[in-house]
Every structure is written in C-alpha cells, then in structure tokens.
Amino acid sequence: MKNYKEEILRLKKEKNAAILAHYYVRDEIQELADYVGDSYYLSKIGLELDCEIIVFCGVSFMAECAKILSPNKKVLLPNTEAKCSMAKLASQKDVISMKKKHKNAKVVSYVNSLTEVKAVSDACCTSSNAYNVIKNIDANEIIFIPDKHLGNHVQEKFPDKKLILWDGSCDVHDNISAKDILNYKEKFNSKLIVLVHPECKKEVRKLANFIGSTGQIIDYIRKCDSKDFLVITEDGILYELKNRYPNKRFHSLNIICNPMKCITLKDLYNSLLLEKNEIVLEESLRVAANKSLLNMLELATR
Missing domain, CATH: 3.40.50.10800 (NadA-like)
Structure with missing residues (x-):
C-alpha cells in the first residue's frame, strides 16, 4: 500500500509546492499542510508565498481566490467536488440586477462567492474581516452577498449603515x-x-x-x-x-x-503527482475579481 504521506512530502519538495488547508478539512490533511487557517489568513499567505505550485485543500472558491491573487502560480484543487453550496446562491446577473435597483450602493461580497460575483463587487470580505471592511468602505448603503446571517450580524454593529442582504446562507x-x-x-x-x-x-x-x-x-x-x-x-x-x-x-x-471533508490524502497525492485540477480563470475576469480582493485586504487593515 502506498505511503501517501511520504510521497506527498517528497513531491511537495521536488515541485516547490506549498499545501494550504482550511480548518474544516480532514485531520490528516491539516497535519500535512504547510499552512492551516481561515479564509482571510490563507488568502494573505497565498499572495506572499515564494513557490511555484499551491495545492489548496479547501473548497473551490478558496482555490480560485488563491489564483486570482497569485496568477503566476499554478493552483491545484485536489478534489473538484469540493464546492461550497453557498457560493452558488448568487450569480453575477443577480448582483448586476441589485446594483441597478440600488444605484448608490456599493457591493461587498463574502469570499464564499463565485469569481464572477467578485468581479462585479467593490470589495470582498471574510467572516474575520467583515467588520473592518464594512466600517471602512466609503458607502452608507451596501449590497451584501450572499450570506444573510453574516450580513445581519455585521448590520447590528453598524446601525448607521444600511446593508441590503441577499437571501443566502451556509446550509x-x-x-x-x-x-x-x-x-x-x-x-x-x-x-x-x-x-x-x-x-x-x-x-x-x-x-x-x-x-x-x-x-x-x-x-x-x-x-x-x-x-x-x-x-x-x-x-x-x-x-x-x-x-x-x-x-x-x-x-x-x-x-x-461534506465538501470540505471530500478531499483525501489520495486526492492530495494525485493532484501533486499529476498536477491535475488546475484552477484556470479568464484573465479579464481574474483582473476584475482581483480588484475586489485587493480592496478587501486594504480595507481590512486600514
């Protein structure tokens, strides 16, 4: 039986790769990862890393964020079934429609969203920096997509701002x-x-x-x-x-x-070995989404 742990460590060194893992993935994946953290931490780390390959053990929007911020790195998602159900609840078309109804509002999209949604947002946020993003963004009216519970929680902290919430949630x-x-x-x-x-x-x-x-x-x-x-x-x-x-x-x-748990050691090994499931984004879409993610990083630390 193949020793996946040993092989993963060998391949990682051989290919100058870094393994990033979210706190929700399997224990054995976290154990092998170079960096384990929440979405905000991992988005910053991916940007700073001096490596050729990032293997992202999390759901697909996280791997896409890494690619958006680090276009010159190859980003791999070990299992393509690792998809966040909430990210699919709002489309780019939905956001554009809401912007037409609320012309003075700015759009803040939770990172648990599609790249296409980030591309038409003014800024992104994570659950750890949502306060700072909402506090510092230059708008009193904010379309917040897609998590209504996080949006409601932040709204309670900033009664002087009006958050227009999308009816989405993490199941x-x-x-x-x-x-x-x-x-x-x-x-x-x-x-x-x-x-x-x-x-x-x-x-x-x-x-x-x-x-x-x-x-x-x-x-x-x-x-x-x-x-x-x-x-x-x-x-x-x-x-x-x-x-x-x-x-x-x-x-x-x-x-x-379940989507977080679907990534196994075998998936991680095969992804590294074959460099499979690479995240590929249309450049114009990536550039547009990159603006909202960089705005997040700036607003979060202002």
Whole structure:
C-alpha cells in the first residue's frame, strides 16, 4: 500500500509546492499542510508565498481566490467536488440586477462567492474581516452577498449603515438551532462557554459568549481562562484546538461540511503527482475579481 504521506512530502519538495488547508478539512490533511487557517489568513499567505505550485485543500472558491491573487502560480484543487453550496446562491446577473435597483450602493461580497460575483463587487470580505471592511468602505448603503446571517450580524454593529442582504446562507451553519445548544448544555454542562461562527442564525448567535471566524475563535480560547467550550462551527476546527490547547476541553454538535471533508490524502497525492485540477480563470475576469480582493485586504487593515 502506498505511503501517501511520504510521497506527498517528497513531491511537495521536488515541485516547490506549498499545501494550504482550511480548518474544516480532514485531520490528516491539516497535519500535512504547510499552512492551516481561515479564509482571510490563507488568502494573505497565498499572495506572499515564494513557490511555484499551491495545492489548496479547501473548497473551490478558496482555490480560485488563491489564483486570482497569485496568477503566476499554478493552483491545484485536489478534489473538484469540493464546492461550497453557498457560493452558488448568487450569480453575477443577480448582483448586476441589485446594483441597478440600488444605484448608490456599493457591493461587498463574502469570499464564499463565485469569481464572477467578485468581479462585479467593490470589495470582498471574510467572516474575520467583515467588520473592518464594512466600517471602512466609503458607502452608507451596501449590497451584501450572499450570506444573510453574516450580513445581519455585521448590520447590528453598524446601525448607521444600511446593508441590503441577499437571501443566502451556509446550509451547514444554518441547520443549527438554539434548541440544539440549550439541549446540549442541559445534558452535559450548563457552564460551557459557547463559541459561535457568524454564519449561524441570530437565535444561535444570541446564545454565544463569543462570535467569530474560526481564526478568531482559536484566538479567543487562547485568552480565555475557562477550560470547557462548546464550539459551534464545523468539526474540523477541533483538530487545531486540541493540538494547540491540550489542557482545555472541547465539545461540539458534530457539524460536518461534506465538501470540505471530500478531499483525501489520495486526492492530495494525485493532484501533486499529476498536477491535475488546475484552477484556470479568464484573465479579464481574474483582473476584475482581483480588484475586489485587493480592496478587501486594504480595507481590512486600514
């Protein structure tokens, strides 16, 4: 039986490749990755890397972001079935139609969107930098696409701005209810610190001790004296949490994103070996989408 781990490490060195992985992918993929993080972190890292090939272990929009920002690098997606269902909920045509209805509004698209949508957006955002992007963008009226829950969460922080929300959501996070959390705490530990991803519904966010992206959740735990946490996001994050904080205890609701989990070691090996599933984008589309991603990076750090 082939030792995929050894072969992946050999090929990576041989081809001057870097493996990027999101916190939601399988544990064994995170273990082998050069960089593991949330969407914002990975978008910055991909831009800075001095390598010839990026193998992106995440869903397709993430790999596309890497290609948009790093056109001279070959970007590979190990499994083409790794597609975010939310990214498909809004089309470029939808955005153009909304812009016609709201002529003074600027468009901020969550990175969980199609490249075609980014191409007609003024800026992008991630769950970790949405506050700063909305705060700093020069507009009081903002079309926010496609996640209504993240948009609603940000709107609460900026009542002086009007966010026009698209009716989209992550089916994984949207499936979580307040009752799920209350029942779990009642059964196991009523004093659990509840950490919630902003893609969750308002009823869930109301029960949170902290709301943030995967990276922000990890950082919050580092600064928190408590030992017991209920983590309300995809279970892949538990690998990083348990490794980083071995003296703390983590509970979950067994939340699984199947597209993230579909990437296997065999997929990663074959992608590196054959340099298959390369991300290819039309240059005019890439250039247009690049503007919105670069605007995100600028607005997020202003």
